[in-house]
Amino acid sequence: QVQLVESGGGLVRAGGSLKLSCQASGYTIRNYAMGWFREAPDKAREFVAAISWTDDLTDYGDSVKGRFTCSRDNAKNTVYLRMTSLKPEDSAVYYCAANLYGNIRDPPSWYDYWGQGTQVTVSS
DSSP states (O other), X not given: OOXXXXXXXXXXXXXXXXXXXXXXXXXXXXXXXXXXEEEOTTSOOEEEEEEOSSSOOEEEOTTTTTTEEEEEEGGGTEEEEEEOSOOGGGOEEEEEEEEETOOTTOOGGGOOEEOOOEEEEEEO
16 A cells, blocks of 8 residues: 655744655555645645655745755655755645656645645745
8 A cells, every 4th residue: 555654844933944754665665756735724736845756856836945844865765855044934734745657846635645744834
């Protein structure tokens, strides 16, 4: 059974940091581009970050560039999202997703598997 499980979310003050993890099971992420997306109440799903399956190229949403870092450890079948200088507007449910042989610019609809999400709340 293919699964993605996010962890590491929580409550943090503005300016603080969090590191999210996304553990895959039931398959290897080696051939998957991995992405992070977020959803806040009454807002559309937003692209946060993605990392390629070939050469660890990364892409970031404009609102998080310079603050968030996406990385992967294929040996641990895990993807990470390091978030720094957090702002209240970063509050959302964060989802990781896997896109077989995908490109880091692919839209969410092209992703094959999704996790259940982890809540991040940033207080002002």
